[in-house]
Amino acid sequence: MRLTLKLAAVLAALLMAACSSTPTDQQKPAEVVDGQATPTSQTTAPTTGADSPANPGQAIDLTARTTNGPGGELTDPKSTLSKRSVYFNFDEYSVREEFRPLIQAHASFLAKNRDARMLIQGNTDERGSREYNIALGQRRAEAMKRMMVLLGAQEAQIDAVSLGKEKPRREGHTEADWAENRRGEILYNSGALKEF
Amino acid sequence: MVRPCKGLRWIGVFLAWAGAAGYAQAQLEIRIVGGGGNQIPIAVGAFAGETSEALQVSRVIANDLTRSGRFRLVEGSLATVVPDTDSPSLGEWRARGADALVLGTTSVDASGRAEVRYRMFDATRGEQLLGTAYRPGAPQLRATAHRIADAIYEKLTGDRGVFSTRIAYIVKNGPRFELTVADADGANAAPVLISNEPILSPVWSPDGRSLAYVSLQNKKPVVYVQRLAERRQIAVANFRGSNSAPAWAPDGQHLAVVLTRDGGSQLFMINADGSGARRLASSSAIDTEPIFSADGQWLYFTSDRGGAPQIYRMPAAGGEPHRLTFEGSYNVSPAISADGRILAYIARVGGQFRLAVMDLESRQVQMVTDTSQDESPSFAPNGKVILYATQSAGRGTLAAVSIDGRLKQTLSVAAGEVRGPAWGPFTQ
Numbered sequence: 001m002r003l004t005l006k007l008a009a010v011l012a013a014l015l016m017a018a019c020s021s022t023p024t025d026q027q028k029p030a031e032v033v034d035g036q037a038t039p040t041s042q043t044t045a046p047t048t049g050a051d052s053p054a055n056p057g058q059a060i061d062l063t064a065r066t067t068n069g070p071g072g073e074l075t076d077p078k079s080t081l082s083k084r085s086v087y088f089n090f091d092e093y094s095v096r097e098e099f100r101p102l103i104q105a106h107a108s109f110l111a112k113n114r115d116a117r118m119l120i121q122g123n124t125d126e127r128g129s130r131e132y133n134i135a136l137g138q139r140r141a142e143a144m145k146r147m148m149v150l151l152g153a154q155e156a157q158i159d160a161v162s163l164g165k166e167k168p169r170r171e172g173h174t175e176a177d178w179a180e181n182r183r184g185e186i187l188y189n190s191g192a193l194k195e196f
Numbered sequence: 197m198v199r200p201c202k203g204l205r206w207i208g209v210f211l212a213w214a215g216a217a218g219y220a221q222a223q224l225e226i227r228i229v230g231g232g233g234n235q236i237p238i239a240v241g242a243f244a245g246e247t248s249e250a251l252q253v254s255r256v257i258a259n260d261l262t263r264s265g266r267f268r269l270v271e272g273s274l275a276t277v278v279p280d281t282d283s284p285s286l287g288e289w290r291a292r293g294a295d296a297l298v299l300g301t302t303s304v305d306a307s308g309r310a311e312v313r314y315r316m317f318d319a320t321r322g323e324q325l326l327g328t329a330y331r332p333g334a335p336q337l338r339a340t341a342h343r344i345a346d347a348i349y350e351k352l353t354g355d356r357g358v359f360s361t362r363i364a365y366i367v368k369n370g371p372r373f374e375l376t377v378a379d380a381d382g383a384n385a386a387p388v389l390i391s392n393e394p395i396l397s398p399v400w401s402p403d404g405r406s407l408a409y410v411s412l413q414n415k416k417p418v419v420y421v422q423r424l425a426e427r428r429q430i431a432v433a434n435f436r437g438s439n440s441a442p443a444w445a446p447d448g449q450h451l452a453v454v455l456t457r458d459g460g461s462q463l464f465m466i467n468a469d470g471s472g473a474r475r476l477a478s479s480s481a482i483d484t485e486p487i488f489s490a491d492g493q494w495l496y497f498t499s500d501r502g503g504a505p506q507i508y509r510m511p512a513a514g515g516e517p518h519r520l521t522f523e524g525s526y527n528v529s530p531a532i533s534a535d536g537r538i539l540a541y542i543a544r545v546g547g548q549f550r551l552a553v554m555d556l557e558s559r560q561v562q563m564v565t566d567t568s569q570d571e572s573p574s575f576a577p578n579g580k581v582i583l584y585a586t587q588s589a590g591r592g593t594l595a596a597v598s599i600d601g602r603l604k605q606t607l608s609v610a611a612g613e614v615r616g617p618a619w620g621p622f623t624q
Contacts, residue, residue, distance in 0.1 A: 119415065128549060129528040129542060130396050130571065130616070131441045132498055132505055134410075134417055135454070135461035135482040138438050142459060160456070161416035162438045166394035187415075196415045 107151035137162030241278025256341035265603030369612030
């Protein structure tokens with residue numbers, strides 16, 4: 001019974017991947033939200049699709065997840081995959097050499113798990129224009145995405161976005177606070193793990 | 197000369213907004229920290245019939261005029277009721293230096309219907325310069341006072357008054373973000389969107405009925421349009437990647453936005469309902485913060501195509517962008533006056549972010565603030581004042597400065613931080 005459910009889920013994921021490719025010149029239909037109440041953070045299902053149906057030869061390994069909570073190795077502190085922050089130098093957006101192993105590990109996970117979807121949120125420190133910082137955070141997220149695609153992830157698996165300086169992890173105003181806020185953050189939708 | 201009511205229609209629109217009780221924490225506190233030269237001395241008598249605080253139309257008029265920095269109230273203003281007659285005695289006001297005298301009557305009948313009459317006289321020649329009667333409902337007395345102040349301001353300065361306009365800004369209070377709309381004097385503040393996720397970059401539609409803004413409520417920047425009379429938001433740019441920096445085209449039918457759907461932050465035009473996205477410019481650099489000139493001819497924007505963020509201008513119909521800022525390595529967030537002559541922007545000078553003003557004809561640049569974390573400049577629709585965000589004692593506040601840098605005001609809230617101001621259009 002349990003196996004049947006899992007199979008159904010995998011089949012559904014494969015069907016979605018095959019059917020719902022999203023050309024980049026289209027957007028989601030205009031959504032209407034009640035502006036009176038506090039809008040909840042609505043999680044819309046990612047509509048990105050793989051370029052081709054998943055290769056049946058690449059099995060999706062769900063066993064790790066059952067032993068380690070909903071995130072499996074993605075949230076296991078012993079796994080590199082639980083490390084989700086990539087830090088950047090001031091006003092820069094190239095991925096520092098020390099974060100290459102981390103990017104490699106995530107790229108490999110995406111390559112092995114074609115149903116997994118990743119959201120990379122670029123962040124900046126508090127200095128300067130809000131909108132220019134949105135653009136700078138976007139460059140950081142895109143630099144991480146580009147490297148992951150070179151290392152085996154599918155382009156359609158990753159959405160690179162920016163939060164600019166709007167969601168600082170540290171609210172202080174020292175160089176150490178700024179350094180913590182200049183980063184790309186990796187989130188997953190994979191199996192039971194729904195981070196965005 | 198007393199003309200019949202005008203502006204009632206507008207006041208009706210305004211009413212849909214009022215009812216701000218319970219939002220006192222978002223009320224802006226205004227403090228004037230400078231003064232201009234050449235102020236016009238004016239006398240405003242207390243209006244007959246202003247028996248309670250709620251009826252003090254004359255006080256709202258006087259506050260508007262002094263806050264503009266272009267008027268000075270002469271001694272004795274508001275102190276006593278000046279009789280509302282065709283031929284007031286002007287001698288004592290002339291002696292106190294007044295160029296003009298404003299007097300009037302405020303009355304409310306048993307059914308709550310208010311009437312406000314006012315007249316303005318040339319204190320030297322005795323000639324009546326203005327005179328109108330308004331019959332607003334009692335709750336619209338403030339709006340009526342702003343209309344009167346607008347008429348006085350325009351008559352005596354030649355420029356259009358902005359006292360009846362509104363402003364939008366974001367209040368951050370702990371984890372809570374409120375996109376707020378208030379009268380230009382900070383009164384009647386009321387939130388139009390409340391969220392636990394950041395809101396930024398609000399801009400008014402040219403008709404003043406809608407706001408476009410960026411909200412992170414869906415874990416990424418999405419551009420929404422919200423009609424203010426309806427409690428609805430519509431996602432107009434929700435493409436793959438980030439969607440931000442909306443700017444309304446003067447026709448009200450289109451928005452310039454920044455999309456990253458094709459990689460990089462690039463300028464696009466979309467229809468106001470979100471359809472028909474098309475590129476405005478193409479570069480391998482960051483292009484962001486678009487803003488149209490009031491005549492729709494030009495598009496100003498920030499780009500780092502030259503290696504560092506600078507402000508550029510290109511024909512809105514397409515064409516070659518030309519760089520406008522050359523001093524320093526960080527010039528961002530352009531705003532343009534309605535007459536197209538003055539560019540305001542944020543310049544980084546010695547690690548400090550300050551509001552700069554450029555005369556586009558002479559290309560002369562003047563730094564008009566001495567603060568260090570200025571952001572988000574927005575012109576008053578008459579082009580005389582720039583509203584912007586800054587920090588004061590470690591807290592986000594709004595500030596306003598006259599384009600010559602002489603008159604400065606800060607606008608803060610009792611609790612929380614204020615940021616991202618946008619001054620609305622004229623509303624006639």
